[in-house]
Amino acid sequence: MISEVFITCALTGAGTAVERSPHVPVTPEQIAQSAIEAARAGAAVVHIHVRDPKTRRGTRDPAMYREVVQRIRESDVNPLINLTAGMGGDLVLGDPESPLPLNPAGTDMAGVRERLVHVEELRPEICTLDCGSMNWGAGSQYVMVNTAGTLRAMAARVKELGVRPELEVFDIGHLVLVRDLIEQGLIDNPALIQLCMGIRYGAPDDPTTLMALVHQLPPQAIYSAFSIGRMQLPYVALAPLVGANVRVGLEDNLYLSRGRLATNAELAQRAVEILERMGVRVMSPDEVRKKLALQVHV
Secondary structure (H helix, E strand, O other): OOOEEOEEEEOOOOOHHHHOOOOOOOOHHHHHHHHHHHHHHOOOEEEEOEEOOOOOOEEOOHHHHHHHHHHHHOOOOOOEEEEEOOOOEEEEOOOOOOOOOOOOOOOEEOOHHHHOHHHHHHOOOEEEEEOOOEEOOOOOOEEEOOOHHHHHHHHHHHHHHOOEEEEEEOOHHHHHHHHHHHHOOOOOOOOEEEEEEOOOOOOOOOHHHHHHHHHOOOOOOEEEEEEOHHHHHHHHHHHHHOOOEEEEOOOOOOEEEOOEEOOHHHHHHHHHHHHHHOOOEEOOHHHHHHHHOOOOOO
């Protein structure tokens, strides 16, 4: 067990959660305001996707990221900004008998430079790299694609930019690639890792699987763990017991309790309450910056 942790709030994601809750932020102004409120509630890190205000679906538009980041940086809070670099690896095949041509509805495949345009311009302290490919969704033809070659190139470019990668791990094989990236000098120690649990066809969210992942982490890793859905808040209590930091937010879970839709600020506040009742201290943004030895870009 660790006695102090930091909280990451994943604000909006790129999926269909917006259709199930009015609290999921969509516009740059809404996403920035939600980040500010979550930071005031105790989140040290805000993990940011952006959405097209017209379609309300995820987008890679650098202008959207620019507005969100500027609004946060001009506010009265200073959370660590963590931008996704996951967009651009979305592959949707045709039907099972005719997988080609690809389904243009949902397919979004981009090269390394294009996936990192917003990171290069805005220089957040952290950006996420999804450390592997996986099937996604029951009956779906969608595959999240992140080849080893692509991830090596992304890790190299992120290192050049002076941005700390957060390595998102969805299953135990992804940790093999994490170790390869470290051995190849593409990831500096200590590696920053996010264990993403409970996603269908990834690692299930039972404690035995979580411990299997924890036991395969590279030495000295700083890591967080979360589960999607109803297990998100129980994982707030479980994470520090296995040496992990905490992630909450509407990207992964819409509810504060059964039938009670949450805001990002409410989820962050509930996480603070759970941790403090356990005797676990919640770290401030500046404490996390020092812990991670992050480069601050102006």
